[in-house]
Amino acid sequence: MIVLELRQVTKAFPLRLLRRxxxxxxxxxxxxxxxxxxxxxxxxxGETLGLVGESGSGKSTLAKLIMKxxxxxxxxxxxxxxxxxxxxxxxxxxxxxVQLVLQDSASSLxxxxxxxxxxxxxxxxxxxxxxxxxxxxxxxxxxxxxxxESFLEKLPHQLSGGQKQxxxxxxxxxxxxxxxxxxxxxxxxDPLSQASIVEMLQQIQRQQELSxxxxxxxxxxxRQLCDxxxxxYQGEIVETFSEWEExxxxxxxxxxxxxxxxxxxxxxxxxxxDK
Amino acid sequence: MRxxxxxxxTSLLLGISLFAVIVLLGLLAPxxxxxxxxxxxxxxxxxxPSGEYPFGTDHLGRCILSRILYGIRTTVSIAFxxxxxxxxxxxxxxxxxxxxxxxxxxxxxxxxxxxLAFPDFVLTIAIVGILxxxxxxxxxxxxxxxxxxxxxxxxxxxxKVSKEDFLITARMSGNSHMRIMRRYILPQIAAPxxxxxxxxxxxxxxxIAGLSFLGLGVQPPTPEWGVMxxxxxxxxxxxxxVMIFPGLAIVSFVLSCQLIGDRFKExxxxxxxxx
Numbered sequence: 001m002i003v004l005e006l007r008q009v010t011k012a013f014p015l016r017l018l019r020r021x022x023x024x025x026x027x028x029x030x031x032x033x034x035x036x037x038x039x040x041x042x043x044x045x046g047e048t049l050g051l052v053g054e055s056g057s058g059k060s061t062l063a064k065l066i067m068k069x070x071x072x073x074x075x076x077x078x079x080x081x082x083x084x085x086x087x088x089x090x091x092x093x094x095x096x097x098v099q100l101v102l103q104d105s106a107s108s109l110x111x112x113x114x115x116x117x118x119x120x121x122x123x124x125x126x127x128x129x130x131x132x133x134x135x136x137x138x139x140x141x142x143x144x145x146x147x148x149e150s151f152l153e154k155l156p157h158q159l160s161g162g163q164k165q166x167x168x169x170x171x172x173x174x175x176x177x178x179x180x181x182x183x184x185x186x187x188x189x190d191p192l193s194q195a196s197i198v199e200m201l202q203q204i205q206r207q208q209e210l211s212x213x214x215x216x217x218x219x220x221x222x223r224q225l226c227d228x229x230x231x232x233y234q235g236e237i238v239e240t241f242s243e244w245e246e247x248x249x250x251x252x253x254x255x256x257x258x259x260x261x262x263x264x265x266x267x268x269x270x271x272x273x274d275k
Numbered sequence: 276m277r278x279x280x281x282x283x284x285t286s287l288l289l290g291i292s293l294f295a296v297i298v299l300l301g302l303l304a305p306x307x308x309x310x311x312x313x314x315x316x317x318x319x320x321x322x323x324p325s326g327e328y329p330f331g332t333d334h335l336g337r338c339i340l341s342r343i344l345y346g347i348r349t350t351v352s353i354a355f356x357x358x359x360x361x362x363x364x365x366x367x368x369x370x371x372x373x374x375x376x377x378x379x380x381x382x383x384x385x386x387x388x389x390x391l392a393f394p395d396f397v398l399t400i401a402i403v404g405i406l407x408x409x410x411x412x413x414x415x416x417x418x419x420x421x422x423x424x425x426x427x428x429x430x431x432x433x434x435k436v437s438k439e440d441f442l443i444t445a446r447m448s449g450n451s452h453m454r455i456m457r458r459y460i461l462p463q464i465a466a467p468x469x470x471x472x473x474x475x476x477x478x479x480x481x482x483i484a485g486l487s488f489l490g491l492g493v494q495p496p497t498p499e500w501g502v503m504x505x506x507x508x509x510x511x512x513x514x515x516x517v518m519i520f521p522g523l524a525i526v527s528f529v530l531s532c533q534l535i536g537d538r539f540k541e542x543x544x545x546x547x548x549x550x
Contacts, residue, residue: 095447095449100443107440107441108441110441110445111441112462118448121450126449168444174448
Protein backbone atom coordinates (compact mmCIF):
# COMPACT_ATOMS: atom_id res chain seq x y z
CA MET A 1 0.00 0.00 0.00
CA ILE A 2 1.38 3.37 -1.03
CA VAL A 3 1.40 5.96 1.76
CA LEU A 4 3.11 8.82 -0.03
CA GLU A 5 3.59 9.48 -3.71
CA LEU A 6 5.42 12.41 -5.28
CA ARG A 7 4.84 13.04 -8.99
CA GLN A 8 7.08 15.46 -10.84
CA VAL A 9 7.36 17.65 -7.76
CA THR A 10 9.09 20.95 -8.49
CA LYS A 11 9.76 23.92 -6.25
CA ALA A 12 11.17 27.10 -7.71
CA PHE A 13 11.97 30.19 -5.68
CA PRO A 14 11.65 33.42 -7.68
CA LEU A 15 14.99 35.21 -7.74
CA ARG A 16 13.35 38.55 -7.09
CA LEU A 17 12.04 37.22 -3.77
CA LEU A 18 15.35 35.56 -2.94
CA ARG A 19 17.25 38.74 -3.72
CA ARG A 20 14.98 40.68 -1.44
CA UNK A 21 15.26 38.08 1.34
CA UNK A 22 18.97 37.42 1.15
CA UNK A 23 20.39 40.35 -0.75
CA UNK A 24 21.42 38.17 -3.73
CA UNK A 25 22.25 39.52 -7.13
CA UNK A 26 20.66 38.23 -10.33
CA UNK A 27 22.54 35.28 -11.81
CA UNK A 28 22.81 34.86 -15.57
CA UNK A 29 19.41 36.43 -16.10
CA UNK A 30 17.57 33.49 -14.47
CA UNK A 31 14.09 34.26 -13.20
CA UNK A 32 14.07 31.58 -10.48
CA UNK A 33 16.10 28.99 -8.62
CA UNK A 34 14.80 25.44 -8.69
CA UNK A 35 15.36 23.89 -5.29
CA UNK A 36 13.49 20.70 -6.17
CA UNK A 37 13.32 19.47 -9.78
CA UNK A 38 10.70 17.01 -11.00
CA UNK A 39 11.03 14.59 -8.12
CA UNK A 40 9.19 11.25 -8.33
CA UNK A 41 9.07 9.17 -5.16
CA UNK A 42 6.91 6.42 -3.73
CA UNK A 43 6.84 5.36 -0.09
CA UNK A 44 5.08 2.17 0.98
CA UNK A 45 3.45 1.34 4.30
CA GLY A 46 5.96 0.13 6.87
CA GLU A 47 8.91 1.19 4.72
CA THR A 48 11.82 3.43 5.65
CA LEU A 49 13.03 5.54 2.77
CA GLY A 50 16.28 7.41 3.21
CA LEU A 51 16.78 10.70 1.43
CA VAL A 52 20.47 11.52 1.34
CA GLY A 53 22.41 14.33 -0.22
CA GLU A 54 24.67 17.22 0.59
CA SER A 55 23.49 20.41 2.27
CA GLY A 56 21.48 22.56 -0.12
CA SER A 57 20.44 19.64 -2.33
CA GLY A 58 16.74 20.26 -1.63
CA LYS A 59 16.01 17.52 0.95
CA SER A 60 14.50 19.80 3.59
CA THR A 61 12.57 21.76 0.95
CA LEU A 62 11.04 18.48 -0.16
CA ALA A 63 10.02 17.72 3.45
CA LYS A 64 8.49 21.19 3.77
CA LEU A 65 6.56 20.65 0.53
CA ILE A 66 5.12 17.39 1.86
CA MET A 67 4.15 19.16 5.10
CA LYS A 68 2.62 22.10 3.16
CA UNK A 69 5.08 24.46 4.82
CA UNK A 70 6.11 25.56 1.32
CA UNK A 71 3.86 25.87 -1.71
CA UNK A 72 4.37 23.59 -4.66
CA UNK A 73 5.44 25.12 -8.00
CA UNK A 74 4.30 22.13 -10.05
CA UNK A 75 3.64 18.42 -9.71
CA UNK A 76 1.54 16.44 -7.28
CA UNK A 77 1.93 15.14 -3.76
CA UNK A 78 -0.47 12.34 -2.90
CA UNK A 79 -1.17 11.11 0.61
CA UNK A 80 -3.08 7.83 0.61
CA UNK A 81 -3.97 8.53 -3.03
CA UNK A 82 -5.35 12.05 -2.35
CA UNK A 83 -3.61 15.26 -3.35
CA UNK A 84 -2.57 17.34 -0.32
CA UNK A 85 -3.77 20.39 -2.24
CA UNK A 86 -7.15 18.82 -2.94
CA UNK A 87 -10.35 20.55 -1.76
CA UNK A 88 -10.93 17.97 0.97
CA UNK A 89 -7.39 17.98 2.30
CA UNK A 90 -6.88 20.74 4.85
CA UNK A 91 -3.56 21.35 6.60
CA UNK A 92 -4.62 19.60 9.78
CA UNK A 93 -5.67 16.52 7.83
CA UNK A 94 -2.19 16.38 6.32
CA UNK A 95 -0.66 16.63 9.81
CA UNK A 96 -2.95 13.81 10.98
CA UNK A 97 -1.28 11.53 8.41
CA VAL A 98 2.25 12.94 8.30
CA GLN A 99 4.39 14.27 11.10
CA LEU A 100 7.74 15.99 10.93
CA VAL A 101 10.55 15.69 13.47
CA LEU A 102 12.97 18.57 13.08
CA GLN A 103 16.71 18.68 13.59
CA ASP A 104 16.82 21.20 16.42
CA SER A 105 14.88 19.54 19.21
CA ALA A 106 15.67 22.42 21.57
CA SER A 107 13.79 24.96 19.49
CA SER A 108 11.09 22.44 18.51
CA LEU A 109 9.69 22.44 22.04
CA UNK A 110 8.01 25.44 23.63
CA UNK A 111 10.35 26.52 26.44
CA UNK A 112 7.52 26.99 28.93
CA UNK A 113 5.51 23.85 28.22
CA UNK A 114 5.85 20.71 30.31
CA UNK A 115 6.47 17.48 28.41
CA UNK A 116 2.99 16.26 29.37
CA UNK A 117 1.46 19.38 27.79
CA UNK A 118 3.50 18.87 24.62
CA UNK A 119 2.17 15.31 24.34
CA UNK A 120 -1.38 16.22 25.34
CA UNK A 121 -1.92 18.82 22.63
CA UNK A 122 -2.06 16.50 19.58
CA UNK A 123 -4.24 14.02 21.46
CA UNK A 124 -6.67 16.73 22.47
CA UNK A 125 -6.69 18.41 19.05
CA UNK A 126 -6.83 15.39 16.77
CA UNK A 127 -8.63 12.80 18.82
CA UNK A 128 -10.61 14.87 21.33
CA UNK A 129 -9.37 12.67 24.14
CA UNK A 130 -10.40 13.40 27.73
CA UNK A 131 -7.80 14.19 30.45
CA UNK A 132 -7.68 10.67 32.02
CA UNK A 133 -7.19 9.08 28.57
CA UNK A 134 -4.57 11.70 27.70
CA UNK A 135 -2.70 10.96 30.90
CA UNK A 136 -2.75 7.22 30.21
CA UNK A 137 -1.65 7.65 26.58
CA UNK A 138 1.11 10.09 27.59
CA UNK A 139 2.57 7.51 29.97
CA UNK A 140 2.50 4.88 27.20
CA UNK A 141 4.11 7.26 24.72
CA UNK A 142 6.89 8.40 27.00
CA UNK A 143 7.68 4.79 27.82
CA UNK A 144 7.60 3.87 24.13
CA UNK A 145 10.41 6.35 23.47
CA UNK A 146 12.49 4.96 26.31
CA UNK A 147 11.84 7.56 29.02
CA UNK A 148 10.04 7.10 32.32
CA GLU A 149 6.93 8.82 33.66
CA SER A 150 8.87 11.40 35.68
CA PHE A 151 9.85 13.12 32.41
CA LEU A 152 6.22 14.17 31.88
CA GLU A 153 6.59 16.81 34.59
CA LYS A 154 9.78 18.32 33.15
CA LEU A 155 10.40 21.41 31.08
CA PRO A 156 12.53 21.24 27.90
CA HIS A 157 15.53 22.94 29.51
CA GLN A 158 15.68 20.13 32.07
CA LEU A 159 16.25 17.54 29.32
CA SER A 160 19.38 16.51 27.41
CA GLY A 161 19.52 16.74 23.60
CA GLY A 162 18.70 13.04 23.17
CA GLN A 163 15.83 13.22 25.65
CA LYS A 164 14.40 16.28 23.88
CA GLN A 165 14.53 14.44 20.56
CA UNK A 166 12.76 11.46 22.15
CA UNK A 167 10.03 13.82 23.40
CA UNK A 168 9.71 15.24 19.86
CA UNK A 169 9.33 11.70 18.51
CA UNK A 170 6.75 10.91 21.21
CA UNK A 171 4.81 14.03 20.20
CA UNK A 172 4.84 12.93 16.58
CA UNK A 173 3.67 9.45 17.60
CA UNK A 174 0.84 10.92 19.68
CA UNK A 175 -0.93 11.91 16.46
CA UNK A 176 -0.80 8.24 15.32
CA UNK A 177 0.36 9.22 11.83
CA UNK A 178 1.01 6.90 8.91
CA UNK A 179 4.29 8.56 8.05
CA UNK A 180 6.96 10.38 10.04
CA UNK A 181 9.54 12.55 8.30
CA UNK A 182 12.83 12.90 10.15
CA UNK A 183 14.62 15.99 8.86
CA UNK A 184 18.22 15.51 10.01
CA UNK A 185 16.66 14.68 13.38
CA UNK A 186 19.60 12.70 14.72
CA UNK A 187 22.36 14.85 13.23
CA UNK A 188 23.12 16.79 16.39
CA UNK A 189 23.24 13.74 18.67
CA ASP A 190 26.24 11.71 19.77
CA PRO A 191 26.72 8.26 18.14
CA LEU A 192 25.47 6.35 21.20
CA SER A 193 22.24 8.37 21.43
CA GLN A 194 21.82 7.99 17.66
CA ALA A 195 22.16 4.23 17.85
CA SER A 196 19.74 3.98 20.75
CA ILE A 197 17.11 6.15 18.98
CA VAL A 198 17.54 4.20 15.72
CA GLU A 199 16.87 0.98 17.60
CA MET A 200 13.83 2.53 19.27
CA LEU A 201 12.47 3.77 15.93
CA GLN A 202 12.86 0.33 14.38
CA GLN A 203 11.00 -1.23 17.29
CA ILE A 204 8.15 1.29 17.03
CA GLN A 205 7.98 0.74 13.27
CA ARG A 206 7.63 -3.01 13.72
CA GLN A 207 4.84 -2.52 16.28
CA GLN A 208 2.84 0.13 14.45
CA GLU A 209 3.75 -0.50 10.80
CA LEU A 210 4.75 3.13 10.38
CA SER A 211 6.51 4.56 7.35
CA UNK A 212 9.56 6.74 7.78
CA UNK A 213 11.10 9.26 5.42
CA UNK A 214 14.56 9.69 6.82
CA UNK A 215 16.36 12.79 5.57
CA UNK A 216 20.06 12.80 6.32
CA UNK A 217 23.45 13.62 4.91
CA UNK A 218 24.91 10.74 6.88
CA UNK A 219 24.96 7.69 4.62
CA UNK A 220 26.12 5.50 7.52
CA UNK A 221 22.97 6.31 9.46
CA UNK A 222 20.84 5.69 6.39
CA ARG A 223 22.42 2.24 5.99
CA GLN A 224 21.45 1.36 9.57
CA LEU A 225 17.82 2.38 9.28
CA CYS A 226 16.61 2.52 5.69
CA ASP A 227 15.11 -0.14 3.45
CA UNK A 228 15.67 2.03 0.40
CA UNK A 229 17.72 5.16 -0.23
CA UNK A 230 17.09 7.97 -2.67
CA UNK A 231 20.09 10.16 -3.48
CA UNK A 232 19.35 13.81 -4.06
CA TYR A 233 21.74 16.07 -5.91
CA GLN A 234 21.07 19.67 -6.92
CA GLY A 235 17.33 19.26 -6.43
CA GLU A 236 16.98 16.00 -8.35
CA ILE A 237 16.72 12.37 -7.32
CA VAL A 238 19.70 10.98 -9.20
CA GLU A 239 19.52 7.42 -7.96
CA THR A 240 17.45 5.10 -5.79
CA PHE A 241 18.89 1.87 -4.43
CA SER A 242 18.15 -0.76 -1.82
CA GLU A 243 21.27 -2.90 -2.02
CA TRP A 244 24.43 -1.48 -0.51
CA GLU A 245 26.78 -2.60 -3.22
CA GLU A 246 28.82 0.12 -4.84
CA UNK A 247 29.22 -1.90 -8.03
CA UNK A 248 25.50 -1.61 -8.80
CA UNK A 249 25.40 2.18 -8.49
CA UNK A 250 25.34 4.33 -11.59
CA UNK A 251 25.57 8.00 -10.72
CA UNK A 252 29.00 9.49 -9.97
CA UNK A 253 27.60 11.51 -7.05
CA UNK A 254 26.39 8.31 -5.35
CA UNK A 255 29.87 6.84 -5.81
CA UNK A 256 31.31 9.95 -4.19
CA UNK A 257 28.89 9.54 -1.27
CA UNK A 258 29.93 5.92 -0.88
CA UNK A 259 33.56 7.00 -0.80
CA UNK A 260 32.80 9.29 2.17
CA UNK A 261 31.03 6.36 3.84
CA UNK A 262 34.15 4.20 3.54
CA UNK A 263 36.28 7.06 4.82
CA UNK A 264 33.89 7.56 7.72
CA UNK A 265 34.02 3.86 8.62
CA UNK A 266 37.82 3.87 8.41
CA UNK A 267 38.09 6.98 10.60
CA UNK A 268 35.61 5.56 13.12
CA UNK A 269 37.51 2.26 13.26
CA UNK A 270 40.80 4.08 13.69
CA UNK A 271 39.38 6.21 16.49
CA UNK A 272 37.98 3.13 18.18
CA UNK A 273 41.33 1.32 17.85
CA ASP A 274 43.10 4.29 19.48
CA LYS A 275 40.79 4.06 22.47
CA MET B 276 12.88 39.36 39.92
CA ARG B 277 14.98 38.22 42.86
CA UNK B 278 18.21 38.63 40.91
CA UNK B 279 17.17 42.13 39.90
CA UNK B 280 16.98 43.20 43.53
CA UNK B 281 20.11 41.30 44.47
CA UNK B 282 22.06 43.48 42.07
CA UNK B 283 20.94 46.52 44.00
CA UNK B 284 19.16 48.11 41.13
CA THR B 285 18.59 51.36 42.90
CA SER B 286 17.33 53.08 39.78
CA LEU B 287 14.71 50.41 39.24
CA LEU B 288 13.66 50.50 42.89
CA LEU B 289 13.52 54.28 42.77
CA GLY B 290 11.44 54.17 39.60
CA ILE B 291 8.98 51.60 40.95
CA SER B 292 8.69 53.42 44.31
CA LEU B 293 8.12 56.78 42.64
CA PHE B 294 5.54 55.30 40.26
CA ALA B 295 3.74 53.48 43.08
CA VAL B 296 3.70 56.57 45.30
CA ILE B 297 2.29 58.78 42.51
CA VAL B 298 -0.42 56.25 41.60
CA LEU B 299 -1.27 55.75 45.30
CA LEU B 300 -1.49 59.50 45.86
CA GLY B 301 -3.85 59.72 42.90
CA LEU B 302 -6.04 56.92 44.23
CA LEU B 303 -6.19 58.46 47.70
CA ALA B 304 -6.63 62.03 46.44
CA PRO B 305 -10.14 62.55 47.93
CA UNK B 306 -8.76 61.72 51.38
CA UNK B 307 -5.36 63.38 51.07
CA UNK B 308 -6.28 66.64 49.32
CA UNK B 309 -6.53 69.44 51.89
CA UNK B 310 -9.05 71.47 49.81
CA UNK B 311 -11.57 71.13 47.04
CA UNK B 312 -9.48 71.42 43.84
CA UNK B 313 -12.23 73.34 42.04
CA UNK B 314 -13.10 75.77 44.84
CA UNK B 315 -12.33 79.35 43.78
CA UNK B 316 -11.36 81.83 46.49
CA UNK B 317 -10.22 85.11 45.00
CA UNK B 318 -9.14 86.51 48.36
CA UNK B 319 -6.42 83.81 48.47
CA UNK B 320 -4.95 84.43 44.97
CA UNK B 321 -1.32 83.41 44.30
CA UNK B 322 -0.46 82.66 47.91
CA UNK B 323 3.02 81.26 48.55
CA PRO B 324 3.39 77.79 50.09
CA SER B 325 2.22 77.76 53.71
CA GLY B 326 0.85 75.39 56.34
CA GLU B 327 -2.71 75.71 55.04
CA TYR B 328 -1.70 75.58 51.36
CA PRO B 329 1.50 73.45 51.21
CA PHE B 330 2.06 74.20 47.48
CA GLY B 331 0.41 77.62 47.56
CA THR B 332 -2.59 78.75 45.51
CA ASP B 333 -3.14 79.61 41.84
CA HIS B 334 -4.55 82.77 40.20
CA LEU B 335 -8.08 81.81 41.26
CA GLY B 336 -7.10 80.96 44.83
CA ARG B 337 -7.38 77.18 44.32
CA CYS B 338 -5.11 74.85 46.31
CA ILE B 339 -2.27 73.71 44.01
CA LEU B 340 -1.53 70.56 46.05
CA SER B 341 -5.16 69.44 45.81
CA ARG B 342 -5.19 70.15 42.09
CA ILE B 343 -1.95 68.20 41.57
CA LEU B 344 -3.32 65.23 43.54
CA TYR B 345 -6.55 65.23 41.56
CA GLY B 346 -4.48 65.89 38.44
CA ILE B 347 -2.83 62.49 38.91
CA ARG B 348 -6.25 60.93 38.49
CA THR B 349 -6.93 62.88 35.30
CA THR B 350 -3.52 62.70 33.61
CA VAL B 351 -2.47 59.18 34.61
CA SER B 352 -5.87 57.61 34.05
CA ILE B 353 -6.12 59.21 30.58
CA ALA B 354 -2.62 57.90 29.84
CA PHE B 355 -3.66 54.38 30.84
CA UNK B 356 -6.86 54.64 28.77
CA UNK B 357 -4.80 55.73 25.74
CA UNK B 358 -2.31 52.94 26.35
CA UNK B 359 -5.10 50.38 26.68
CA UNK B 360 -6.84 51.57 23.51
CA UNK B 361 -3.58 51.62 21.56
CA UNK B 362 -2.82 48.06 22.67
CA UNK B 363 -6.36 46.87 21.91
CA UNK B 364 -6.01 48.16 18.35
CA UNK B 365 -2.40 47.26 17.67
CA UNK B 366 -2.19 43.85 19.33
CA UNK B 367 -4.51 42.05 16.87
CA UNK B 368 -3.12 44.01 13.90
CA UNK B 369 0.50 43.33 14.91
CA UNK B 370 -0.18 39.66 15.57
CA UNK B 371 -2.06 39.08 12.31
CA UNK B 372 0.30 41.04 10.07
CA UNK B 373 3.41 39.49 11.64
CA UNK B 374 2.02 35.96 11.60
CA UNK B 375 0.33 35.82 8.21
CA UNK B 376 2.20 38.52 6.26
CA UNK B 377 0.93 39.02 2.72
CA UNK B 378 -1.07 41.91 1.33
CA UNK B 379 -2.68 42.90 4.63
CA UNK B 380 0.81 43.21 6.09
CA UNK B 381 1.94 45.41 3.17
CA UNK B 382 -1.15 47.59 3.55
CA UNK B 383 -0.59 48.18 7.26
CA UNK B 384 3.13 48.70 6.77
CA UNK B 385 2.52 51.54 4.33
CA UNK B 386 -0.12 53.01 6.62
CA UNK B 387 2.34 52.88 9.49
CA UNK B 388 5.12 54.41 7.40
CA UNK B 389 2.77 57.30 6.68
CA UNK B 390 1.91 57.74 10.36
CA LEU B 391 5.48 57.42 11.59
CA ALA B 392 6.80 59.87 9.01
CA PHE B 393 5.50 62.78 11.11
CA PRO B 394 6.73 63.70 14.60
CA ASP B 395 4.24 62.56 17.26
CA PHE B 396 3.45 65.98 18.63
CA VAL B 397 2.99 67.66 15.26
CA LEU B 398 0.63 64.95 14.04
CA THR B 399 -1.35 65.00 17.32
CA ILE B 400 -1.80 68.76 17.08
CA ALA B 401 -2.90 68.42 13.45
CA ILE B 402 -5.49 65.76 14.30
CA VAL B 403 -6.82 67.67 17.33
CA GLY B 404 -6.90 70.74 15.10
CA ILE B 405 -9.14 68.86 12.65
CA LEU B 406 -11.33 67.18 15.29
CA UNK B 407 -11.48 70.19 17.61
CA UNK B 408 -10.07 70.64 21.14
CA UNK B 409 -11.41 68.53 23.97
CA UNK B 410 -10.91 65.53 26.17
CA UNK B 411 -12.26 62.81 23.81
CA UNK B 412 -10.67 64.25 20.69
CA UNK B 413 -7.32 64.41 22.45
CA UNK B 414 -7.58 60.71 23.32
CA UNK B 415 -8.51 59.84 19.72
CA UNK B 416 -5.62 61.90 18.36
CA UNK B 417 -3.00 60.35 20.65
CA UNK B 418 -4.27 56.82 19.95
CA UNK B 419 -4.07 57.49 16.20
CA UNK B 420 -0.49 58.67 16.63
CA UNK B 421 0.70 55.97 19.03
CA UNK B 422 -0.90 52.84 17.55
CA UNK B 423 1.63 52.63 14.71
CA UNK B 424 4.53 52.38 17.18
CA UNK B 425 2.86 49.45 18.90
CA UNK B 426 1.97 47.67 15.65
CA UNK B 427 5.56 48.00 14.47
CA UNK B 428 6.89 46.66 17.76
CA UNK B 429 4.42 43.76 17.99
CA UNK B 430 4.83 42.81 14.33
CA UNK B 431 8.62 42.74 14.71
CA UNK B 432 8.39 40.58 17.81
CA UNK B 433 5.96 38.18 16.12
CA UNK B 434 8.26 37.90 13.10
CA LYS B 435 11.13 37.02 15.42
CA VAL B 436 9.13 34.37 17.30
CA SER B 437 7.70 33.00 14.02
CA LYS B 438 11.13 31.73 13.06
CA GLU B 439 11.14 29.35 16.01
CA ASP B 440 10.65 25.68 15.20
CA PHE B 441 8.18 25.21 18.04
CA LEU B 442 5.57 27.07 16.00
CA ILE B 443 5.88 24.45 13.24
CA THR B 444 5.58 21.77 15.91
CA ALA B 445 2.57 23.53 17.40
CA ARG B 446 0.86 23.60 14.02
CA MET B 447 1.61 19.93 13.47
CA SER B 448 0.11 19.19 16.88
CA GLY B 449 -3.20 20.32 15.46
CA ASN B 450 -3.38 23.81 16.93
CA SER B 451 -5.34 26.41 15.00
CA HIS B 452 -3.60 29.64 13.97
CA MET B 453 -5.59 31.56 16.59
CA ARG B 454 -4.55 29.20 19.34
CA ILE B 455 -0.91 29.37 18.25
CA MET B 456 -1.03 33.16 18.44
CA ARG B 457 -2.72 33.10 21.83
CA ARG B 458 -0.86 30.26 23.50
CA TYR B 459 2.56 30.27 21.83
CA ILE B 460 3.28 33.76 20.51
CA LEU B 461 1.56 36.07 22.97
CA PRO B 462 3.38 34.80 26.10
CA GLN B 463 6.71 35.14 24.27
CA ILE B 464 6.14 38.77 23.31
CA ALA B 465 4.35 39.96 26.47
CA ALA B 466 7.49 41.03 28.36
CA PRO B 467 8.92 43.36 25.67
CA UNK B 468 5.48 44.89 25.15
CA UNK B 469 5.25 45.55 28.90
CA UNK B 470 8.66 47.25 28.87
CA UNK B 471 7.76 49.36 25.86
CA UNK B 472 4.42 50.31 27.45
CA UNK B 473 6.14 51.41 30.65
CA UNK B 474 8.45 53.65 28.72
CA UNK B 475 5.62 54.88 26.53
CA UNK B 476 3.25 55.83 29.34
CA UNK B 477 5.69 58.61 30.24
CA UNK B 478 5.63 59.87 26.65
CA UNK B 479 1.83 59.74 26.60
CA UNK B 480 1.68 61.81 29.81
CA UNK B 481 3.97 64.35 28.15
CA UNK B 482 1.70 64.44 25.08
CA ILE B 483 -1.43 64.90 27.24
CA ALA B 484 0.21 67.65 29.27
CA GLY B 485 1.58 69.27 26.12
CA LEU B 486 -1.79 69.33 24.37
CA SER B 487 -3.56 70.59 27.50
CA PHE B 488 -0.87 73.27 27.88
CA LEU B 489 -1.67 74.44 24.35
CA GLY B 490 -5.38 74.45 25.19
CA LEU B 491 -6.12 71.55 22.85
CA GLY B 492 -6.62 68.79 25.41
CA VAL B 493 -8.31 68.75 28.80
CA GLN B 494 -10.19 71.97 29.34
CA PRO B 495 -10.26 74.16 32.48
CA PRO B 496 -11.33 73.96 35.27
CA THR B 497 -10.53 70.21 35.29
CA PRO B 498 -7.42 69.67 37.43
CA GLU B 499 -4.79 68.44 34.99
CA TRP B 500 -1.03 69.07 35.04
CA GLY B 501 -0.83 70.55 31.52
CA VAL B 502 -3.81 72.80 32.16
CA MET B 503 -2.19 73.97 35.40
CA UNK B 504 1.00 74.86 33.53
CA UNK B 505 -1.04 76.71 30.92
CA UNK B 506 -2.81 78.72 33.62
CA UNK B 507 0.49 79.47 35.34
CA UNK B 508 2.30 80.99 32.35
CA UNK B 509 0.91 84.48 32.96
CA UNK B 510 1.86 84.47 36.66
CA UNK B 511 5.21 82.70 36.51
CA UNK B 512 7.29 85.77 37.29
CA UNK B 513 4.96 86.91 40.05
CA UNK B 514 4.49 83.49 41.72
CA UNK B 515 6.94 80.87 40.36
CA UNK B 516 5.49 78.10 42.59
CA VAL B 517 2.33 78.08 40.40
CA MET B 518 4.41 76.58 37.58
CA ILE B 519 7.11 74.75 39.52
CA PHE B 520 4.90 72.22 41.34
CA PRO B 521 2.87 70.97 38.34
CA GLY B 522 6.13 70.85 36.37
CA LEU B 523 7.76 68.76 39.07
CA ALA B 524 4.76 66.41 39.08
CA ILE B 525 5.16 65.80 35.33
CA VAL B 526 8.93 65.34 35.61
CA SER B 527 8.55 62.88 38.53
CA PHE B 528 6.04 60.70 36.73
CA VAL B 529 7.93 60.62 33.42
CA LEU B 530 11.18 59.96 35.29
CA SER B 531 9.66 57.01 37.18
CA CYS B 532 8.50 55.46 33.88
CA GLN B 533 11.91 55.99 32.28
CA LEU B 534 13.76 54.48 35.24
CA ILE B 535 11.60 51.35 35.22
CA GLY B 536 11.66 50.93 31.44
CA ASP B 537 15.39 51.57 31.07
CA ARG B 538 16.30 49.11 33.76
CA PHE B 539 14.13 46.34 32.28
CA LYS B 540 15.55 47.12 28.86
CA GLU B 541 19.05 46.66 30.26
CA UNK B 542 17.97 43.35 31.80
CA UNK B 543 17.10 42.20 28.27
CA UNK B 544 13.78 40.78 29.44
CA UNK B 545 12.73 39.59 25.99
CA UNK B 546 15.30 36.79 26.02
CA UNK B 547 14.54 34.65 29.08
CA UNK B 548 17.56 32.47 29.77
CA UNK B 549 15.80 30.41 32.39
CA UNK B 550 12.18 29.48 32.70
